Amino acid sequence: MANIYDTINDLEKEIREQDVYKGLQEAMQAVANDEEANKLYNDFRGLQGEIQMKVQMGQEMSEDEIKKAQQLQKDMEANDIISQLLDKEKELNQLIEDINVAVTRPIREVYQAANETKEN
Numbered sequence: 001m002a003n004i005y006d007t008i009n010d011l012e013k014e015i016r017e018q019d020v021y022k023g024l025q026e027a028m029q030a031v032a033n034d035e036e037a038n039k040l041y042n043d044f045r046g047l048q049g050e051i052q053m054k055v056q057m058g059q060e061m062s063e064d065e066i067k068k069a070q071q072l073q074k075d076m077e078a079n080d081i082i083s084q085l086l087d088k089e090k091e092l093n094q095l096i097e098d099i100n101v102a103v104t105r106p107i108r109e110v111y112q113a114a115n116e117t118k119e120n
Contacts, residue, residue, distance in 0.1 A: 011099070015095070015099075018095065020088070020091045020092050020095055021092060021095075023088045023091065023092075024085075024088040024089060024091075024092050026088075027081075027084050027085040027087075027088040027089075028085060030081050030084065030085070031081055031082065031085050034081050036079065036081075037079050037081040037082050037085075040072070040075055040076050040079055040082055041076075041082060041085070043072055044072055044076060047068070047069055047072060050065075051065075051069070
């Protein structure tokens with residue numbers, strides 16, 4: 001039986017070799033190299049952190065914060081470099097989701113079998 005951690009390490013290497021991963025690296029480098037795109041990206045990351053803190057503290061976003069977030073989203077969508085980054089992120093997230101489905105299949109099958117046994 002293979003060591004599962006060796007398999008995980010092999011999977012990591014495989015992900016790094018995928019075109020979708022390399023595309024994300026290139027898109028992120030393009031953002032870093034473009035002053036406007038980099039500012040938008042950093043503003044977005046900062047806003048994300050603020051929102052997460054509010055959620056964790058049980059606070060709601062103010063109307064001004066919602067407007068700011070909506071405008072930032074529009075600005076990001078209008079920036080071709082950021083749009084390319086977002087597209088690459090979606091592609092990589094799909095690969096990760098596919099991997100997650102495969103990895104968790106045995107666990108889902110255990111619960112499914114247990115539920116079928118209860119119903120019979």
